[in-house]
Amino acid sequence: MPETHEIIIVGAGLSGLSVAHFLRHNTPDLDILILEQDDRPGGAVRSFTDQGYLAEWGPHGFLDNNPASRALLRETGLDRIAQKAPLGSFVRFVCHDGRLVQLPQKPTALLATPLLSPLGKLRLLGDLFKKPRIEEQSVGQWAAYRFGSEILPLVDAAITGTFAGDYERLSIDAVMPGVRALEKEAGSVLKGLLKKKKGAGAGILPAMTSFPLGMEQLITTLATEPNILYHSPVRSIGRENNAWEIHTEAETYRATTVILALPVNRALGLLADHAPPVTTIPTARIATVALGFTDKAQVPFGFGYLAPERENRFAMGALFSTHMFPGRAPQGSVLLEALVGGRRHPERLELSDEELISRIYDDLKQLIPLPAPPCFSRVLRGDGSIPQLEMGYPALLNWKESLEQRLDGLHICGFGWEGIGMNDMMQTAKTVADRILLRVGGERHKPEIKPVYF
Numbered sequence: 168m169p170e171t172h173e174i175i176i177v178g179a180g181l182s183g184l185s186v187a188h189f190l191r192h193n194t195p196d197l198d199i200l201i202l203e204q205d206d207r208p209g210g211a212v213r214s215f216t217d218q219g220y221l222a223e224w225g226p227h228g229f230l231d232n233n234p235a236s237r238a239l240l241r242e243t244g245l246d247r248i249a250q251k252a253p254l255g256s257f258v259r260f261v262c263h264d265g266r267l268v269q270l271p272q273k274p275t276a277l278l279a280t281p282l283l284s285p286l287g288k289l290r291l292l293g294d295l296f297k298k299p300r301i302e303e304q305s306v307g308q309w310a311a312y313r314f315g316s317e318i319l320p321l322v323d324a325a326i327t328g329t330f331a332g333d334y335e336r337l338s339i340d341a342v343m344p345g346v347r348a349l350e351k352e353a354g355s356v357l358k359g360l361l362k363k364k365k366g367a368g369a370g371i372l373p374a375m376t377s378f379p380l381g382m383e384q385l386i387t388t389l390a391t392e393p394n395i396l397y398h399s400p401v402r403s404i405g406r407e408n409n410a411w412e413i414h415t416e417a418e419t420y421r422a423t424t425v426i427l428a429l430p431v432n433r434a435l436g437l438l439a440d441h442a443p444p445v446t447t448i449p450t451a452r453i454a455t456v457a458l459g460f461t462d463k464a465q466v467p468f469g470f471g472y473l474a475p476e477r478e479n480r481f482a483m484g485a486l487f488s489t490h491m492f493p494g495r496a497p498q499g500s501v502l503l504e505a506l507v508g509g510r511r512h513p514e515r516l517e518l519s520d521e522e523l524i525s526r527i528y529d530d531l532k533q534l535i536p537l538p539a540p541p542c543f544s545r546v547l548r549g550d551g552s553i554p555q556l557e558m559g560y561p562a563l564l565n566w567k568e569s570l571e572q573r574l575d576g577l578h579i580c581g582f583g584w585e586g587i588g589m590n591d592m593m594q595t596a597k598t599v600a601d602r603i604l605l606r607v608g609g610e611r612h613k614p615e616i617k618p619v620y621f
């Protein structure tokens with residue numbers, strides 16, 4: 168007889184662990200099993216420590232302005248130890264004509280920035296008069312239409328910093344559904360933003376969040392809660408006698424509810440029989456090159472910088488890690504984490520560690536006064552690759568939603584489905600958990616969980 172559980176989650180990354188947390192926080196006696204292919208939880212989230220340095224293979228932080236992630240931190244007690252780097256006090260830089268220029272943090276600072284010409288600044292207001300175009304567009308097409316082409320290097324930097332992607336290929340409807348909705352509703356992005364600004368909390372900038380032991384501390388905390396079976400890659404799922412059967416190489420499991428908490432391409436592999444519009448979507452891989460310098464390095468104060476493609480830099484950008492989160496390097500040293508590769512330069516990841524370190528150092532020292540070579544260096548090549556929500560993606564999302572409606576007890580979340588950031592994962596996990604809890608009783612009435620007998 169297959170082992171039976173009320174709920175089976177496939178994947179113990181941030182998404183799977185967050186769904187399990189939200190479910191169990193509400194209904195502690197739910198019978199949940201997580202099947203994880205790896206020997207560790209966390210997927211793309213993984214921290215690195217060596218010789219007093221603390222760096223990240225994957226994500227470096229998330230903003231503290233999302234209700235679901237705030238709830239998760241509060242409920243786990245992680246909010247008491249979270250480290251915060253507020254956007255209000257940390258400037259960000261963009262590489263512009265071969266030097267680092269501070270990004271304007273406020274609309275008034277926009278007037279003085281050398282990043283746009285006077286005409287370019289005036290053209291931003293063109294947004295007020297441009298009718299929303301309904302058809303799907305790339306991020307680049309959309310931004311140029313609304314704000315003028317001078318804005319494109321800044322858009323490129325922003326997209327590089329989030330997707331490691333190509334703004335000419337990513338779909339605006341997939342990447343910024345909120346902004347698109349605002350634009351369509353108010354007739355212009357600026358009009359929509361002005362209306363929103365009048366609301367509560369307006370003008371307060373969020374803070375980047377991490378933890379004393381790095382991002383992995385979030386995972387190790389969440390992973391203590393549920394029952395996780397490691398070394399259990401799921402090979403197929405199917406419906407049998409009104410329940411889901413989940414097959415790993417060695418076992419078959421049954422559950423009335425199955426949650427695929429997987430990156431898009433992994434989920435598509437398991438759902439291939441349901442005629443998805445595409446079999447895979449493109450992804451972008453990046454490597455982090457962690458470099459330690461003595462404190463003679465004059466790293467400007469701030470978060471870090473990003474480089475648009477037209478600057479022809481080797482690194483996509485770098486995080487000034489010890490400014491953001493002090494204590495991530497030994498006394499008297501600073502840590503920079505440069506990012507390389509991405510959608511446009513996967514070939515750079517073929518280079519040896521030595522070559523990467525040397526090319527990154529050459530690149531950085533043209534932008535930042537670094538009087539001596541790094542005293543510490545490590546290349547972190549994570550397993551995770553960032554799903555690219557490119558043109559055509561909204562059709563895939565529609566397919567996923569209709570599948571969830573059609574197939575009873577199937578829920579899909581995870582890397583790329585409804586965004587790519589950690590906040591997106593925790594928010595979608597909360598939505599999935601709420602949907603399941605509503606079904607089995609919800610928060611208000613004591614849940615009536617039907618035990619599964621076979």
Ligand SMILES: Cc1cc2nc3c(=O)[nH]c(=O)nc-3n(C[C@H](O)[C@H](O)[C@H](O)COP(=O)(O)OP(=O)(O)OC[C@H]3O[C@@H](n4cnc5c(N)ncnc54)[C@H](O)[C@@H]3O)c2cc1C
Pocket residue numbers: 177178179180181182183202203204205207208209210211212224225226227228229399400401402428429430433453549551552553580581582583587588589590592
């Ligand atoms: C290099 C990099 C940098 C990033 N930087 C940031 C950042 O700074 N800020 C931010 O907000 N976000 C960032 N992200 C995104 C963030 O890491 C993701 O949003 C998040 O980790 C996705 O979690 P997930 O659980 O959905 O997917 P994953 O982390 O991919 O986890 C999926 C899990 O499922 C398991 N799995 C896969 N297939 C199977 C199977 N068939 N059976 C069983 N188990 C399976 C995997 O082993 C893995 O443990 C970054 C991502 C990367 C790759």
